[in-house]
Amino acid sequence: MQTKRSTFQNSWLPYALLAPQVIITLIFFIWPASQALYQSVLRQDAFGLRTTFVGFENFKRLFADPLYLSSMQVTLVFAVGTTLLSMGLALLFAVKVNDMLRSRNAYSTMLVWPYAVAPAIAGVLWWFIFNPSIGILPYILDMVGYDWNHRSSSTDAMILVIVAAAWKQISYNFIFFLAGLQSVPHSLIEAAAIDGASRTKRFWTIVFPLLSPITFFLMVVNIVYAMFDTFGIIHATTEGGPAQATNILVYKVYRDGFVGLNLGSSAAQSVILMGIVIVLTVIQFRYIERRVNY
């Protein structure tokens, strides 16, 4: 890793400058993470009096636990649904906004602000709109003969949290897609147009391939978002229900640790989640390095 060609000489100052960041990282990041690793191989008895070393037992139990496996499946459906829905809409809006000349800024402003809304608030907003007794959407759905109830129907509950999570994320994806579209060289599009390629063909054969690095980057970011940042949406609305239908992994760690007080299992789940974050971060960084290189 580089420094400047010439650097300052000082034996203690750099350490003093780094100290606040490093101390906070050690106390609040590294130490708890290693505690999670440590607790994941222990088990406490029901009264928290005795702790025994159990090796990989906690992990084995997790992977044999139908509740955990179903939580993984729920997380997968939730993450894929959220990513597809919000990226699809964001790409559509970005392409259309990019075509505009005078109204581009006005539309952008209207589309970017939901980024500021906290996930929990996004959840409460859609929870209200989908409220079975007074919500507007169930009222409309009722007219076409669909009886919406996210308190009893697993599918309805999943749709509710996906819509809320995707809604909040549209603005983020939109900003990146728009930035990507603006860097597509105009000459390429004009050349294709002169050769007689239609708009649709130009989009799929020129613009979309050029956007593929950004699309990939956004996919990773959206999966991370759906897996880890959506705790608030679940907690403020469905609380994992009905019947575990929206019990995503992050919510389960919280429930098992704080409500169920099953520390060993919660720590093992933390370790698995850390593994997932590390893999996703590495993928993201490899992609960044590649992009810098071409």
Next chain:
Amino acid sequence: MVESRRWGSLFSHLILILGVAIVVFPIYVAIIASTHPPGTFLRGVMPLLPGPNAIENYRTALTEGRSQAGAPPISLMLTNSLIMALAITIGKLSISILSAFAIVYFRFPFRIFFFWIIFLTLMLPVEVRIVPTFQVVADLGMLNSFAGLSIPLIASATATFLFRQFFMTIPEEMMEAARVDGAGPMKFFKDILLPLSVTNIAALFVIMFIYGWNQYLWPLLITTDPDYYTIVMGIQRMVTGGDSEPLWHLVMATVVLAALPPVLVILFMQRLFVKGLTETEK
């Protein structure tokens, strides 16, 4: 524009207007709901036009909240959120600009090692190490305090990377000139680096402020004393407190108040916000 398409562009406008409608609708509904008396929500479908109770609802929310259910008034939660968001933002910015300065402008033993320690924080979001982090904060006696709300969240790999990236683009000559003129490292930092970084600091400030304001899980864990509730987590207590239906008019007034500060920040500083967002994530 390569060819002119009158109808095509009309169609594009139509799609975008629909998109904006989808994006704006939830907040519109919340604003409308916050202007109605409680009776509106007992039957039928939620209102789509403003009602007469706006002033009264916001006054009740701000001064009383749901005091019967143990939730503090919204004004207190707003203040708490502001303190927490500012503490997180300023904390993050100052510790990461200092560490980036150390990493770029000094050569010292274990430099790479420290860099990796900072990098690791990227991989360990609060959500994945909830229980042990809570234990650490509890052991340090930081539950129910502003220090506990902010300090554990102020380590930031992204801000450090961004500052590092930016410092690397500053010409070498700047520092050499400063050294020839006899400026020490801290004087160089204060008089040259900081003024050059103002735009980056501002852009990051916007992103970090939103991040800090919207914290949910952390305040939820470490505050049991209503005096320290923040507004984003407080909403959850209002929604689920009690067995009855939520008091929608108050909940929605709270939602509007909770979403307003960060939304205003984005609307007024859109350019800085987009810059901050696209650069921190690269």
